[in-house]
Amino acid sequence: MERKRVYTFGNGKAEGKADMRNLLGGKGANLAEMNLIGVPVPPGFTITTEVCSEYYDLGKDKVVELLKSDVEKAIANIETLMNSKFGDVANPLLVSVRSGARASMPGMMDTILNLGLNDEVVEGLSRKTNNPRFAWDSYRRFVQMYGDVVLGMKPTNKEDIDPFEAIIEEVKEAKGVKLDNELDVEDLKALEEQGVKILTCGTCLNHYGLTDRLAVGEVTNMYEIAEKMTQASLIVSP
Numbered sequence: 001m002e003r004k005r006v007y008t009f010g011n012g013k014a015e016g017k018a019d020m021r022n023l024l025g026g027k028g029a030n031l032a033e034m035n036l037i038g039v040p041v042p043p044g045f046t047i048t049t050e051v052c053s054e055y056y057d058l059g060k061d062k063v064v065e066l067l068k069s070d071v072e073k074a075i076a077n078i079e080t081l082m083n084s085k086f087g088d089v090a091n092p093l094l095v096s097v098r099s100g101a102r103a104s105m106p107g108m109m110d111t112i113l114n115l116g117l118n119d120e121v122v123e124g125l126s127r128k129t130n131n132p133r134f135a136w137d138s139y140r141r142f143v144q145m146y147g148d149v150v151l152g153m154k155p156t157n158k159e160d161i162d163p164f165e166a167i168i169e170e171v172k173e174a175k176g177v178k179l180d181n182e183l184d185v186e187d188l189k190a191l192e193e194q195g196v197k198i199l200t201c202g203t204c205l206n207h208y209g210l211t212d213r214l215a216v217g218e219v220t221n222m223y224e225i226a227e228k229m230t231q232a233s234l235i236v237s238p
Helices: 021-036 049-058 060-082 121-129 132-150 163-175 185-200 202-207 222-227
Strands: 006-010 044-047 095-100 111-115 233-237
Touching: 006 021, 006 060, 021 044, 021 049, 021 095, 021 233, 044 060, 049 060, 060 233, 111 132, 121 132, 132 163, 132 185, 163 185
Parallel strands: none
Antiparallel strands: 006 044, 044 233, 095 111, 095 233
């Protein structure tokens, strides 16, 4: 029998339950159980902890091959329940990706928010919400989390510079403000643009004291995120 690797939850139904912690991780098992007892949580799906082991045994390409069909079906299920579509400009579905361990590991698990945003979708989200600042701040946060979690672009000690925080401080200083919420839409657009440059440009990395040249493709690639978050199960939900 083919091993089940993706467990969906949503709309009062779930393929998992609370006692499947070893397979689904703590978050995945609890989200499944909350659906079953009627707690109103967003729909989503969990990629099992066994896939983590398979990743190390079989490699990225084989794991993507094994997961692709099930992940696409699970995303389609979320789209139906949320009445929105992943990557759609007019009515976009955004999801978060969270890792969840079998045992509690406070502060050790990673999260990426707003997966699904890109240069086109952010404009659609701005129109849909009638809140450009919210849309562009969400996009800025996604770019920063991608760099932090997927590319490992974060300080490892007190002396290291966080490149994303550095550009925020530069923009605030140029603007003459102290708080992030004092930045306007154009400032947030500039931050997002500079953030993408940091992801893709060796010159920018060197400017912020980082020497590794990094190149990324489409930043909405869920499998690139999964590659760097294989400590445990992965939970994907709006």
